[in-house]
Amino acid sequence: QVQLVDSGGGLVQAGGSLRLSCAASGRTFSSLGMGWFRQAPGKEREFVATISGSGSSVYYADSVKGRFAISRDNAKNTVYLQMNSLKPEDTAVYSCAARIYSSIHSDERRYAYWGQGTQVTVSS
Numbered sequence: 001q002v003q004l005v006d007s008g009g010g011l012v013q014a015g016g017s018l019r020l021s022c023a024a025s026g027r028t029f030s031s032l033g034m035g036w037f038r039q040a041p042g043k044e045r046e047f048v049a050t051i052s053g054s055g056s057s058v059y060y061a062d063s064v065k066g067r068f069a070i071s072r073d074n075a076k077n078t079v080y081l082q083m084n085s086l087k088p089e090d091t092a093v094y095s096c097a098a099r100i101y102s103s104i105h106s107d108e109r110r111y112a113y114w115g116q117g118t119q120v121t122v123s124s
Helices: none
Strands: 003-007 010-013 018-025 033-039 046-051 058-060 068-073 078-083 092-099 118-123
Touching (some): 003 092, 033 068, 046 068, 078 092
Parallel strands (some): 010 118
Antiparallel strands (some): 018 078, 033 046, 033 092, 046 058
């Protein structure tokens, strides 16, 4: 079992920045591929970013490429999502997820464990 706790969401103006954190416990963190997903009201959950267990591989959705950065600190069992140049359309509940394989993946069905989510609201 893996427990994930998301934090760092909030209200920010367009153009601003936020950093989300996801603390993991219950399994060797470096063996887990991690991802961030988001769900806006009335929309399906969508992929945002993913990082491999070692941190050497990352992949982003086109909508956030160049603005968001995923990283991890395996000593702290934590994955981060740095979000810059935020836009109103980034408003959503952001959730981190873990998969039992260390490789990256953009398909939410490949993730077995999920955080509770943290709200990000970007005002125009």
